[in-house]
Amino acid sequence: MDYFLIDNGSLRPSSVLLLRTIASQLTQSTGHKIRPVGLMHSHKIDSEDLGGKPANSMEDLLTSGELEDVEEIRVLPFFLGPSLAITDWLPKNLQLWQQQRPSYRKFRILSPLHQSGDNRLARALHELCEITIKKLGFVRPKVAMVDHGTPLPEVNFVREQVGNELQGLLSEKISGFSTCSMERRPDPKYDFNNPLLENLLSKWSGKKGEQVLVSQFFLLPGRHAGVDGDLAEICKPFKHLGIRVERTDNLGSHPLVHEILADRVQADLATKQV
DSSP, X not given: OOEEEEEOOOSXXXXXXXXXXXXXXXXXXXXXXXXXXXXXXXXXXXXXXXXXXXXXXXXXXXXXXXXXXOOEEEEEEOOSSOOHIIIIIHHHHHHHHHHTSTTTOEEEEOOOSOOTTOOHHHHHHHHHHHHHHHHHTXXXXXXXXXXXXXXXXXHHHHHHXXXXXXXXXXXXXXXXEEEEESOOOSSGGGGGGOXXXXXHHHHHTTSTTOEEEEEEOOSSOSTTTSTTSHHHHHHGGGGGTTOEEXXXXXXXXXXXXXXXXXXXXXXXXXXXXX
């Protein structure tokens, strides 16, 4: 039985290549085959940009017949919280796959990375912040912890809970803290995403020489958190306003994230044996 390490999918080779590395490391540490798969889009990347090995996506695998002889799919979500991708799209499409041969096909979707009571995501963010602060020589910077933004309050809850934990860990090392979103839908019912990163940086740019660290609550370097991605474009104008705005690395390859994923696999195997 293989586990499918599934992220949202990306058209950027760097994101797919890092997911492959993470899956390979998990295969070694758990002793079970972990297959890296995007939810959508990844299969569209030119294989020449991926070392000659085409990427997979569930969108493609479930319709191409490649999973025809697979009897069981275990999904290891590479998602921070309960995104609709893994609570709606994926179960619906896996059910369609299962219904083609209901007598022996099975699937299970494991929990996303965040679980209440487990502060490992906050600890990973804290370590990345400390590394970046030391590297840049920042002294008590302001910290903006940014995620993509979401239409779901339960996904926003993940950001806020991890943000509260991160703020407590940073404590006296910073001069200000806020969670924020990269983007949001305009309807007032999505106000829980506020503030936007752009508006927060505008608010903090009044003091020349201000040091701002953007803590990226993102797993992989896709079009949002990658080199020259959306977050880089949002931060760029403020660097010309006399403040220093720098970003941490993404979370995906942090050892604590690896530990969470390995724990998910081991807990699932233990349940299967009972």
